[in-house]
Amino acid sequence: MKKRWRVVALGICMAMLTCACSTQAEKEDTSSTQQNGEKKETAEEKAEKAKQAKLDLINPAAYGNVDGLELEKGTYLSIIGKGSSETYWKTIKAGAEDAVADLNKELGYKGSDKIKVVYSGPGKSDDVDEQVSILDEELDRYPAALAIAVVDSKSCEVQFDLATMNGIPLITFDSVGNYQGIMASVMTDNAKASTEVATHMVESLGDAGQVVVIAHDSKSLTSQERVNNFIAEIQNNHPNMSVAGPYYMDQIDDIKKTIAEQQLDIVPVEGQEFDEEQQTALDDAIAQITDEDIYNYILEMNPDVKGIFATNGDTTMQALTACEGKDMKDVVIMGYDADQEEIDAMKDGRIAGMIVQNPYGMGYATVVAEARCALNMGNEANVNTGYTWVTPDNIEDRTVQDILYAEK
Secondary structure (H helix, E strand, O other), X not given: OHHHHHHHHHHHHHHHHHHHHHHHHHXXXXXXXXXXXXXXXXXXXXXXXHHHHHHOOOEOHHHHOOOOOOOOOOOEEEEEOOOOOOHHHHHHHHHHHHHHHHHHHHHOOOHHHOOEEEEEXXXXXXXXXXXXXXXXXHHHOOOOEEEEOOOOOOXXXXXXXXXXXXXXXXXXXXXXXXXXXXXXXXXXXHHHHHHHHHHHHHHHHOOOEEEEEEEOOOOOHHHHHHHHHHHHHHHHHOOOEEEEEEEEHHHHHHHHHHHHHHHHOOOOOOOOXXXXXXXXXXXXXXXXXXXXXXXXXXXXXXXXXXXXXXXXXXXXXXXXXXXXXXXXOOOEEEEEOOOHHHHHHHHOOOOOEEEEEOHHHHHHHHHHHHHHHHOOOOOOOEEEOOEEEEOOOOOOOHHHHOOOOOOO
């Protein structure tokens, strides 16, 4: 009997001990939360903070919300980008779709009454012909407003005239157009951003040395702004520095031809064509030249290069790959955008700095600008969607993490 009571007593003691430990753990957890002064964020709260951080970069601030935009039921908005598969363009699409979702929620539209936005872009980034074809198709749908990131500033003039004749308001985003009928431009301040890159490059190189400029295209006004302002800052204010280039990646056929001529040791004579045998050999050599060969050629032509400025994500990563392939790891590389590859390279210290634009905010503000056009509310001529200078030193900061690109 005594043995049985001992067992019962032991069980009671164990239960009390377990309960006490559990209560203590709960107290410690509660105490820890109180000491930290904040509760753990939910995924939804974190996403909402990141969204608001991007919208807060937009100036004027009115383009970061949908207040007062009472669009009609079933309104159709069209947005045409320069591409569709890259993270940058996907993030613009996500921002536009979220703006429309906010509009439908604000106005209580459901089902077929919902406002609609369609984002379209060439399968291959910067394909002028495909973008013009998409523009033709979208104009046939008579959207309430149409926004476009123009690849070639002269390629869409006929379509823009047609849009104006049919009362379709035009907005540009990412890349400004020079068409007179544009109602608003939603984009990064590329002049300011590229000048800031030049300033950081000067600091990194000690205000001396050669910088190579590699641009993603020669046609868009965005690329021209980035190139021209970067070069102007170096040439006008830093006499101990020099600039090589710019090398335009939409002119690679010319670069390939030069490389092939050097490989074959044939020199073109002005006013004369190569004979048939030479031309055949030249064509065969050109066909074998890769993008990697082009970047290697640029580095070989500039053996004293100390820094490289690249105007978008692709050119930034290709420049980095070429430098690493030639064991030129001391070359300071700075560029634009924030695809995952670039983020990883920056965390490793292989990219010194980059301008991170606000594509989510750009997509959102573009829808707001379109809505204002459809409602005849008037627009600001220029809507600045902001940017952030990101380096290996600040990339882990919460304020920076909130504005890095995220696909939806």
